Amino acid sequence: MKNGSARTPGLLDGFVATLRRDLLLAWKRPGDVLNPLFFFAMVCTLFPLATGPSVQQLQFAAPGVLWVAALLAMLLSLNSLFLADHEDGSLEQLLVSPQPLVVLALGKTFAHWLTNGLPLVVLSPLVAVAFRLPGATIQVLMLTLLLGTISLSLIGSIGAALTVGLHRGTALLSLLVLPLAMPVLIFGTRTVSLAAAGDGYAAGVLALAAYALGALSLAPYATAAALRVSNE
Amino acid sequence: MLVRGERCLFANLGFSVSSGELLVLEGRNGSGKTSLLKTIVGILEPDDGELRWNGQPVRRHRQAFLASAAWLSHRTGLKPDLTAIENLRFESALRPTRVRDLEEALERLGVLRLRKLPVRALSAGQQRRVSLARMLLASAPLWLMDEPFTNLDREGRALVEELVCEHVGSGGLCIMAAHQDVSIDVPTTRLRLQ
Amino acid sequence: MWKWFHQLASPPHFFRLASVLIPWLAWPGYALIAYGTFAGLFVAPPDYQQSDAFRIIYVHVPAAYLSMMAYMIMAIAGGIGLIWRMKLAHAVAASAAPIGASFTFLALASGSVWGRPMWGTWWEWGDPRLMSELLMLFLYIGYMALRSAIDDTTKADKASAVLALVGAVNVPVIHYSVEWWSSLHQGATLIREGGPAMDAAMLYPLLANILGFSLVFGALLLRRVRSEVLRREGRTRWVRELVLAPGDSA
Numbered sequence: 001m002k003n004g005s006a007r008t009p010g011l012l013d014g015f016v017a018t019l020r021r022d023l024l025l026a027w028k029r030p031g032d033v034l035n036p037l038f039f040f041a042m043v044c045t046l047f048p049l050a051t052g053p054s055v056q057q058l059q060f061a062a063p064g065v066l067w068v069a070a071l072l073a074m075l076l077s078l079n080s081l082f083l084a085d086h087e088d089g090s091l092e093q094l095l096v097s098p099q100p101l102v103v104l105a106l107g108k109t110f111a112h113w114l115t116n117g118l119p120l121v122v123l124s125p126l127v128a129v130a131f132r133l134p135g136a137t138i139q140v141l142m143l144t145l146l147l148g149t150i151s152l153s154l155i156g157s158i159g160a161a162l163t164v165g166l167h168r169g170t171a172l173l174s175l176l177v178l179p180l181a182m183p184v185l186i187f188g189t190r191t192v193s194l195a196a197a198g199d200g201y202a203a204g205v206l207a208l209a210a211y212a213l214g215a216l217s218l219a220p221y222a223t224a225a226a227l228r229v230s231n232e
Numbered sequence: 233m234l235v236r237g238e239r240c241l242f243a244n245l246g247f248s249v250s251s252g253e254l255l256v257l258e259g260r261n262g263s264g265k266t267s268l269l270k271t272i273v274g275i276l277e278p279d280d281g282e283l284r285w286n287g288q289p290v291r292r293h294r295q296a297f298l299a300s301a302a303w304l305s306h307r308t309g310l311k312p313d314l315t316a317i318e319n320l321r322f323e324s325a326l327r328p329t330r331v332r333d334l335e336e337a338l339e340r341l342g343v344l345r346l347r348k349l350p351v352r353a354l355s356a357g358q359q360r361r362v363s364l365a366r367m368l369l370a371s372a373p374l375w376l377m378d379e380p381f382t383n384l385d386r387e388g389r390a391l392v393e394e395l396v397c398e399h400v401g402s403g404g405l406c407i408m409a410a411h412q413d414v415s416i417d418v419p420t421t422r423l424r425l426q
Numbered sequence: 427m428w429k430w431f432h433q434l435a436s437p438p439h440f441f442r443l444a445s446v447l448i449p450w451l452a453w454p455g456y457a458l459i460a461y462g463t464f465a466g467l468f469v470a471p472p473d474y475q476q477s478d479a480f481r482i483i484y485v486h487v488p489a490a491y492l493s494m495m496a497y498m499i500m501a502i503a504g505g506i507g508l509i510w511r512m513k514l515a516h517a518v519a520a521s522a523a524p525i526g527a528s529f530t531f532l533a534l535a536s537g538s539v540w541g542r543p544m545w546g547t548w549w550e551w552g553d554p555r556l557m558s559e560l561l562m563l564f565l566y567i568g569y570m571a572l573r574s575a576i577d578d579t580t581k582a583d584k585a586s587a588v589l590a591l592v593g594a595v596n597v598p599v600i601h602y603s604v605e606w607w608s609s610l611h612q613g614a615t616l617i618r619e620g621g622p623a624m625d626a627a628m629l630y631p632l633l634a635n636i637l638g639f640s641l642v643f644g645a646l647l648l649r650r651v652r653s654e655v656l657r658r659e660g661r662t663r664w665v666r667e668l669v670l671a672p673g674d675s676a
Contacts, residue, residue: 008299008328017325021311021318028313028350089307096273097326098299104326158592162585166575175571176589179564180596183603190607207606211599222592225508229584232276279580 014099018107019114025084026115033115036077037123043069044127055132062131063141063192067185069127070120070145071152075174077116078156081108082164082227091164095231101224109157109220117149133196140195140205144188147208151184154212154219161226184211245281247423249407251373254400254418257409259425265409266306268425269376272407273303285374299328302372306379308359309366312352316343316362319351323366337365341391356383361391368395375399375406435514437655438664444648452645458638466631473628482540484632488639489533490555493562494597496526496643500569501594504587514651516583517658519590520573521650525643527566534559554601554608561600565593579658 009017026033047065048058085091085108094104124145128138159177163169191204245268249255257265270276272283274294283290290297310319320334338344341361343354351359360383367375375396381389393416396406400418408414434440466484473480500522507515537559541550550556572589576582659665 009325013325017322021314021322024318025311025313084311087307088312089305089309090311092275092305092307093303093309093323094326095275096298096301096303098295098328099326100295155592158588162572162589163575168575172571172575175564176568179561179568179600180592182561183596183599186603186607203606207603214599218595219592222588226585226588229581229588232578232581232584 009099011100011103014097014103015107015110018094018104019111022108022111023114026111032077032080033119036073036116037119039076040069040073040120040123041127043072044131048131058131059133059196062128062133063189063196065131066124066127066141067145067148067189067192070124070149071178071181071185073120074116074149074152074156075177077112078153078160078177079170079173081112081157081160082230083160083169086164086231091227092231095228101227102220105157105161105223105227106220109153109223112157113150113153117153118146120149121145137192137196140201141192143205144191144208147205147212148184148188150212151208151215152181154215154223155180155184157223158219158226161223161230164227164230166230184208187211247421249405249421251403251405252400252419253405254396254416254420255405255407256414256420256422257407257425258411258422261411263425265411265425266378269303269378269407269409273301273376274298300372301374301376302367302370304363304367304375304377304380306382308351308363310351310359310362313350315348315350316354316365317347319362320366320369323369328371329369334369337369338362340368340395341365357385357388360384361388364392364395373404375404375408377406377408379409379411381410381412435512437514437659437662440514441652441655441668444652448645448648448652451641451648455638455641455643455645458634458641460638462631462633462635462638464631465627466635470628470631471625476544479540479543480628482536484635486533486536486540487632488636489529489536490559491636492639492643493526493530493533493559495640496522496529496647497562497565497590497597498594499647500526501587501590504583504590507583508587508591513583513658514655516587517651517654518647519587520583521647521654523566523570523573523586525646525650527563527570529639529643530559530563530566534563552608554604557604557608558601561604562597565597569593 044065047061051057051061082091085094095101097104121142124142125138128141133141156173156177159173159180162176163173166172187204187207191201191208194201194204247255257268259265267276271278274290274297285293285297285300288296310316311322314322316338317334320337323329324334335344335347338347341364343358343361343365346354346358346362351362354362360380364380367377377396380392380396384392396408397416397418400406400416414420434443463484467481470481472478500519503515503519503522506512507519534556537553537556538548541553541556542548569586569589573582573586576585656665
């Protein structure tokens with residue numbers, strides 16, 4: 001099959017290739033995936049240490065603590081989303097590839113969620129059990145984290161794209177992303193609190209799902225635009 | 233016209249390259265060779281002016297233009313944690329590729345035996361050869377090369393010249409930024425940037 | 427229409443136009459604020475629930491309104507700058523940010539002062555309006571931080587325009603989420619701002635102040651854009667001629 005006629009890859013090829021490449025990279029550097037998880041566990045441990053071991057208090061604070069810790073862990077991992085690609089020049093190669101940048105950015109963002117968001121969702125019940133949350137509430141917590149981390153990956157990718165290549169980009173990234181992430185945090189924690197109190201929480205879940213869908217349809221375009229600007 | 237910071241890098245620049253031709257951008261460091269290349273490939277946006285490919289404005293037909301252009305920057309553009317073959321496989325999923333056999337491209341550049349090593353384990357010159365293999369893999373008629381001879385030994389330089397010669401000889405185009413004298417046996421235009 | 431648009435976008439033309447417009451915006455604005463503030467503080471009757479404490483709305487409401495307005499101007503100008511590559515629009519966006527942030531701060535400070543007699547606290551977490559304003563301030567801070575972190579003006583313009591647009595899409599969501607969040611507390615009862623329930627003697631000074639603040643905001647914005655344009659066009663001939671021209675006060 002030497003010198004076969006040129007095969008033009010489709011949109012899905014670009015998405016899948018980017019996703020696969022980033023997953024492969026994560027596989028080869030497991031620290032990048034594990035560190036934010038350890039960070040999440042440590043931040044969650046800080047609160048009982050700081051406020052005392054009263055079970056009632058911990059139960060009450062658990063949704064907020066877990067959500068804030070998850071948000072910070074996502075933020076921590078976002079910093080490196082485009083940084084390595086920027087440094088070795090492969091980001092530039094993505095920019096000049098004939099594939100639409102939106103699709104490639106979405107592939108990278110999805111890989112980020114799979115390697116950083118999803119593990120948090122999987123780990124959260126362990127921490128929630130330690131905080132004595134009842135089983136039904138833990139299910140709601142996982143559902144909100146599942147929807148919320150998708151939004152956080154998408155929103156965060158915009159911030160990561162805007163700050164890539166800037167000095168002291170880490171602090172700046174937090175300043176840009178945190179205000180945008182507030183609705184996710186509010187919907188997430190309130191929904192879990194409502195569920196814990198035995199009230200109806202469907203509205204919160206729907207709001208989170210709507211936010212994730214909105215972010216999914218808009219954020220990749222902003223990320224692509226930001227990547228172009230950052231590489232000028 | 234392209235303005236970087238407070239400084240206007242170049243204005244009133246006009247040139248055209250046709251197939252079977254090599255354009256060498258010359259000039260001292262900081263004269264804007266790289267910026268001009270980046271403007272052509274669309275990483276930088278010109279403040280004014282227009283670029284046409286096959287008579288079509290590139291701005292409107294970006295995807296089609298990028299499918300026919302390959303960019304060799306001064307950075308490798310390779311993921312250091314992946315092997316050469318993994319890097320090339322990724323590239324072949326993004327753009328039309330001519331040589332189905334990735335190994336053939338690596339062999340051409342003399343780095344086939346290193347294909348299973350992570351790129352980080354290769355020397356700078358070897359990494360450059362892998363970058364060149366990726367360029368070869370793309371079936372792009374337009375080659376944009378930023379200082380392609382950097383980090384290469386004499387043999388490697390001869391190889392680059394041979395590749396360019398072959399590419400241009402078979403009707404391709406090549407625009408190359410170089411701060412040293414380039415003499416390749418193909419129709420060559422030189423553009424000196426101030 | 428397009429011709430007019432392009433003429434407006436030309437910096438020298440804008441500079442002349444702005445210089446003419448500024449006094450026409452500023453003085454009526456000051457006059458309206460003077461009337462609104464005087465009538466609001468001394469003429470309007472005290473509120474039957476809040477007595478004199480409600481009078482802070484004559485500052486709070488216009489400031490809060492302009493904090494939103496400035497963000498929208500910033501985002502729209504950024505969008506225009508991105509799409510039509512109009513440099514003047516970027517200058518407008520860059521100038522609107524610090525003014526908008528100042529009005530946001532003013533809205534927060536006045537809201538907090540109002541909270542003291544109403545709730546007995548300088549900061550009421552349960553009030554969705556204060557929370558929204560606080561998040562608004564954070565959005566402004568992020569925008570200005572990004573702008574100042576990028577050295578290249580063109581790049582800073584484009585990057586911050588992307589951020590402003592993303593922020594503008596998020597502003598309604600933030601409002602909605604904060605409303606929902608505070609509705610779950612047994613929150614403080616809110617002031618009835620505007621609406622038909624308001625006495626005319628209370629309402630007119632408020633409207634005068636909103637309009638007056640807006641006019642002064644417009645004048646401030648034009649002033650800032652004017653100096654921003656001068657800074658950016660410093661290398662061009664018309665600026666040099668303008669600066670060197672004797673007797674013409676710029």
